Amino acid sequence: MTDFWNRLTIGxxxxxxxxxxxxxxxxxxxxxxxxPTFEAFYVSTLKWNLLGAKKAIGFKNYxxxxxDEDFWLVLxxxxxxxxxxxxxxxxxxxxxxxxxxxxxxGHDMIRAMYFIPFLTTAVAMAWVWRWFYQPLPxxxxxxxxxxxxxxxQPFLKSVTQALYAIMAPAVWAGLGFQIVIxxxxxxxxxRSYFEAAEIDGAGRWQILREITLPALKxxxxxxxxxxxxxxxxxxxxxxxxxADSAGGPLNSTKPLVxxxxxxxxxxxxxxxxxxxxxxxxMILLVVSLVQLWLMRKHK
Amino acid sequence: xAEVRLEGVHKLFGSVVAVEDFNLSIGSSEFVVFVGxxxxxxxxxxxxxxxxxxxxxxxxxxxxxxxxxxHPKDRDIAMVFQNYALYPHLNVFDNISFGLRAKRLPKxxxxxxxxxxxxxxxxxxxxxxxxxxxxxxxKQRVAMGRAIVRKPKxxxxxxxxxxxxxxxxxxxxxxMKILHQRVQTTTVYVTHDQVEAMTLADRIVIMNxxxxxxxxxxxxxxxHPASQFVASFIGSPAMNFATGRIEASGKTMSLRTDSGTSLxxxxxxxxxxxxxxxxxxxxxxxxxxxxKPARGHVSIAGSITVxxxxxxxxxxxxxxxxxxxxxxxxxxxxxxxxxxxKFHIRADRLHYFDLKTGLRI
Ligand SMILES: Nc1ncnc2c1ncn2[C@@H]1O[C@H](COP(=O)(O)OP(=O)(O)OP(=O)(O)O)[C@@H](O)[C@H]1O
Ligand SMILES: [Mg+2]
Numbered sequence: 001m002t003d004f005w006n007r008l009t010i011g012x013x014x015x016x017x018x019x020x021x022x023x024x025x026x027x028x029x030x031x032x033x034x035x036p037t038f039e040a041f042y043v044s045t046l047k048w049n050l051l052g053a054k055k056a057i058g059f060k061n062y063x064x065x066x067x068d069e070d071f072w073l074v075l076x077x078x079x080x081x082x083x084x085x086x087x088x089x090x091x092x093x094x095x096x097x098x099x100x101x102x103x104x105x106g107h108d109m110i111r112a113m114y115f116i117p118f119l120t121t122a123v124a125m126a127w128v129w130r131w132f133y134q135p136l137p138x139x140x141x142x143x144x145x146x147x148x149x150x151x152x153q154p155f156l157k158s159v160t161q162a163l164y165a166i167m168a169p170a171v172w173a174g175l176g177f178q179i180v181i182x183x184x185x186x187x188x189x190x191r192s193y194f195e196a197a198e199i200d201g202a203g204r205w206q207i208l209r210e211i212t213l214p215a216l217k218x219x220x221x222x223x224x225x226x227x228x229x230x231x232x233x234x235x236x237x238x239x240x241x242x243a244d245s246a247g248g249p250l251n252s253t254k255p256l257v258x259x260x261x262x263x264x265x266x267x268x269x270x271x272x273x274x275x276x277x278x279x280x281x282m283i284l285l286v287v288s289l290v291q292l293w294l295m296r297k298h299k
Numbered sequence: 300x301a302e303v304r305l306e307g308v309h310k311l312f313g314s315v316v317a318v319e320d321f322n323l324s325i326g327s328s329e330f331v332v333f334v335g336x337x338x339x340x341x342x343x344x345x346x347x348x349x350x351x352x353x354x355x356x357x358x359x360x361x362x363x364x365x366x367x368x369x370h371p372k373d374r375d376i377a378m379v380f381q382n383y384a385l386y387p388h389l390n391v392f393d394n395i396s397f398g399l400r401a402k403r404l405p406k407x408x409x410x411x412x413x414x415x416x417x418x419x420x421x422x423x424x425x426x427x428x429x430x431x432x433x434x435x436x437x438k439q440r441v442a443m444g445r446a447i448v449r450k451p452k453x454x455x456x457x458x459x460x461x462x463x464x465x466x467x468x469x470x471x472x473x474x475m476k477i478l479h480q481r482v483q484t485t486t487v488y489v490t491h492d493q494v495e496a497m498t499l500a501d502r503i504v505i506m507n508x509x510x511x512x513x514x515x516x517x518x519x520x521x522x523h524p525a526s527q528f529v530a531s532f533i534g535s536p537a538m539n540f541a542t543g544r545i546e547a548s549g550k551t552m553s554l555r556t557d558s559g560t561s562l563x564x565x566x567x568x569x570x571x572x573x574x575x576x577x578x579x580x581x582x583x584x585x586x587x588x589x590x591k592p593a594r595g596h597v598s599i600a601g602s603i604t605v606x607x608x609x610x611x612x613x614x615x616x617x618x619x620x621x622x623x624x625x626x627x628x629x630x631x632x633x634x635x636x637x638x639x640x641k642f643h644i645r646a647d648r649l650h651y652f653d654l655k656t657g658l659r660i
Contacts, residue, residue, distance in 0.1 A: 192384035195351050200398035200445070201372035210397070214388035 043274035061275035097182035115176035126240035185219035225291035301362035301452035308357035335506035377446035556621035
């Protein structure tokens with residue numbers, strides 16, 4: 001054995017050592033992560049209510065899903081969460097990170113303040129926000145509106161407002177993470193770029209456009225993907241906050257994950273739930289692949 | 300073209316004194332080089348001139364205007380950084396024209412001036428490239444282009460050549476000189492390379508631990524170093540030193556070194572009893588056959604410890620009894636370690652420095 005080991009090149013020894021360390025997480029991932037995923041593919045071709053017999057029905061689950069009007073509404077809701085939530089949260093996070101980077105006094109404390117929501121349970125926060133949205137005399141937002149002389153808003157009870165009202169705490173919860181990543185990105189830009197630009201007479205806007213933002217491109221790609229995936233999987237906030245029924249009113253806030261949950265645990269249609277899971281998985285896979293491609297292209 | 304004045308400039312970082320009582324006035328079109336060991340405050344002084352660092356006390360003026368509280372962009376200066384600070388996402392053209400765009404000049408004016416600068420620096424074919432696709436020397440040229448295109452009152456360079464290999468450095472040094480002769484812009488140039496300082500400068504400012512040791516032309520600092528520090532810093536190989544006490548017996552003066560040896564000094568003007576450091580340069584030591592020196596010469600003998608043939612000359616390290624000395628020999632003779640050699644030095648090429656203050660006597 002030692003003989004065998006001694007005959008290896010340094011590169012081979014390194015590779016073997018590295019693989020030994022990687023083996024444990026690899027086994028973990030295969031059993032805990034990949035296996036259920038493949039299982040979901042299999043179950044998605046079954047008619048199964050968790051207790052009774054499994055019956056193979058091919059692609060019928062998928063056909064039913066695509067024929068279901070509610071699915072398309074839910075898919076559109078899910079996309080809206082990501083389509084609006086991602087740019088809005090990134091813009092807010094960048095503006096805060098940009099200015100936070102300029103100040104030194106209280107920097108760490110303010111950063112911590114933004115980060116705390118990220119560490120808090122989504123459900124607990126959602127409850128607090130739900131309370132904010134209540135009508136007079138309880139809800140803060142309506143109290144503020146009445147101070148400003150603006151008419152009361154239904155928020156969670158409105159088919160048009162509820163989705164955005166639920167999106168707000170999700171955006172807020174993710175800000176801390178995005179800010180920290182943005183600040184790290186900004187700090188990684190060599191100071192001499194800014195000094196050279198300052199001497200060259202560049203204004204804030206030119207520096208931002210020609211130096212800071214281009215340098216942050218990898219950071220932004222990363223954050224876009226992470227938060228897109230986050231918004232596409234939104235669940236806690238909706239489940240906790242939506243009015244009437246989960247995902248209500250009138251399914252106007254229901255995202256894919258909630259629909260999966262209902263199929264599986266309210267209606268015990270395991271096959272249908274799995275098929276929906278597979279669809280979500282495919283969407284997330286495409287998003288991740290696009291990121292990989294963008295990152296590689298950027299290098 | 301502008302004059303630059305620094306008066307009583309101090310810079311503290313917390314309790315660290317980076318620059319101390321810095322007084323200098325730089326003439327219009329002058330090329331001034333700051334030189335000194337690492338950490339002596341060269342960059343800090345330059346950055347104060349640029350406005351990147353606040354001045355703790357004292358005043359800086361450019362072209363007669365006090366600029367202590369003037370923003371870098373309003374000082375009309377250009378600076379080249381050691382790492383060039385080229386913007387990685389912009390191509391060469393956009394890098395060079397960055398400052399012109401900042402000034403919102405018309406497009407055709409920007410193109411004209413940028414192309415002109417690129418032409419001067421031989422960058423014409425590289426305008427579309429990104430900095431990542433350039434060699435070290437090309438990057439250096441782009442950085443210079445970014446500076447000259449703005450036609451500023453003052454150029455500031457912080458070790459612009461230190462990332463280049465020896466050959467390229469030599470070439471860029473020459474280009475730098477030609478460029479200065481052409482544009483005649485007042486220039487402050489920081490380096491820790493004394494060869495760069497000697498070859499480029501109209502005047503050299505030698506700094507040590509935050510203060511100025513000497514300001515003078517390359518010739519002055521070489522021939523009349525104001526202190527032992529300057530004497531040891533300028534020149535390569537470095538000046539040799541012997542420490543001791545000046546003694547007199549009758550008309551002849553001598554140096555009684557710490558190790559007890561005595562060196563006869565022809566016609567020395569230093570008072571008897573003074574503790575001195577005697578300095579003499581390797582290139583002023585002439586190899587001699589006799590121990591007895593000619594009139595007005597001093598003789599020093601030593602046994603060779605290291606022989607370094609350099610082709611056109613040979614550098615000899617010798618043990619002279621009072622310490623190690625380095626001599627230069629130009630000629631065909633070959634040497635062996637252990638051999639005893641004698642050098643004669645013209646007495647007017649000896650330098651005396653007060654042992655305590657380090658100042659020239
Ligand atoms: N931002 C800073 N904070 C604290 N001390 C500093 C700072 N910048 C420089 N110093 C100190 O000031 C002194 C002068 O530094 P400076 O960078 O001017 O040296 P230098 O002559 O340019 O050296 P080098 O040849 O290594 O570049 C050093 O002792 C350094 O440690
Ligand atoms: Mg420096």
